[in-house]
Structures are given as C-alpha cells and as structure tokens.
Amino acid sequence: MVKQTSFEHLRTELKNITNNLEEVISSSADKSKFEVNKLRNKAKHVLDSSLDRIDQSSAYIAKTTRETIKKADNYLHKNPWQGTGMGIVIGFILGILIIRR
Structure with missing residues (x-):
C-alpha cells in the first residue's frame, strides 16, 4: 500500500466516488438504457x-494505533x-x- 496519510487517502476515495456518482446521475437522462447500465456498472x-x-x-x-498504544x-x-x-x-x-475561555 502506498504510504499516503490516511486522511488524504479517504478524502481522495470519497471524492472519486462522488465524481463518478455525479457522472451517472447527470448523464443518465441523456443516455440510452445500454449507456446508463454501462455508467452504473462503472460507478x-x-x-x-x-x-x-x-x-x-x-x-x-x-x-x-494499536502499535502506538502498545509502545506508550x-x-x-x-x-x-x-x-x-x-x-x-x-x-x-x-x-x-480552559481557564482562558
């Protein structure tokens, strides 16, 4: 697995999912049934x-996290x-x- 911070990795994946689902939703009205099924399969x-x-x-x-807790x-x-x-x-x-607030 590529060493990428977990937050960046999750953010990238969620953005990828969102983009593909937006593509399916926006283009499903203009496409034939075959193309819509193809987009759904891709999504x-x-x-x-x-x-x-x-x-x-x-x-x-x-x-x-478990390793860090064990070391601590x-x-x-x-x-x-x-x-x-x-x-x-x-x-x-x-x-x-807390006192400053």
Missing part, C-alpha cells in the same frame, strides 16, 4: 474498489515517574487553556 466498480481501499486504510489505521503502555510501565510528570504537565496546560 459500482469504482464504489467497490474504493470501499476496499477504505477498508485497507482503516485496517492500517487500527494497526498503527510499555514506556509508561518502564518509566512510571516520567509518565506521571507528563500527565501533570498536560493537565496543567489543559487547565490553563
């Missing part, structure tokens, strides 16, 4: 392949005081941001 093929790629992307996102968990088990310090700093920053 279905694009939709199926896009959904497959979206499934692959979501599986990749889930896998990398291992780090915090090995360095509990540093984890506590990070939690305090993050809480302090969030507290300041």
Whole structure:
C-alpha cells in the first residue's frame, strides 16, 4: 500500500466516488438504457474498489494505533515517574487553556 496519510487517502476515495456518482446521475437522462447500465456498472466498480481501499486504510489505521498504544503502555510501565510528570504537565496546560475561555 502506498504510504499516503490516511486522511488524504479517504478524502481522495470519497471524492472519486462522488465524481463518478455525479457522472451517472447527470448523464443518465441523456443516455440510452445500454449507456446508463454501462455508467452504473462503472460507478459500482469504482464504489467497490474504493470501499476496499477504505477498508485497507482503516485496517492500517487500527494497526498503527494499536502499535502506538502498545509502545506508550510499555514506556509508561518502564518509566512510571516520567509518565506521571507528563500527565501533570498536560493537565496543567489543559487547565490553563480552559481557564482562558
């Protein structure tokens, strides 16, 4: 799988689906039944392949998220005081941001 950010990949796929469906909708009134079926088949093929790629992307996102969480968990088990310090700093920053509003 090409290394592309997941957000960009999903955005590209959804844009591709939208463009093909718009083509089917806009041109179905002017075409014969054969051409409409051809456009529908094309749209279905694009939709199926896009959904497959979206499934692959979501599986990749889930896998990398699990790996990152596992690394963070291992780090915090090995360095509990540093984890506590990070939690305090993050809480302090969030507290300041909330008070400013």
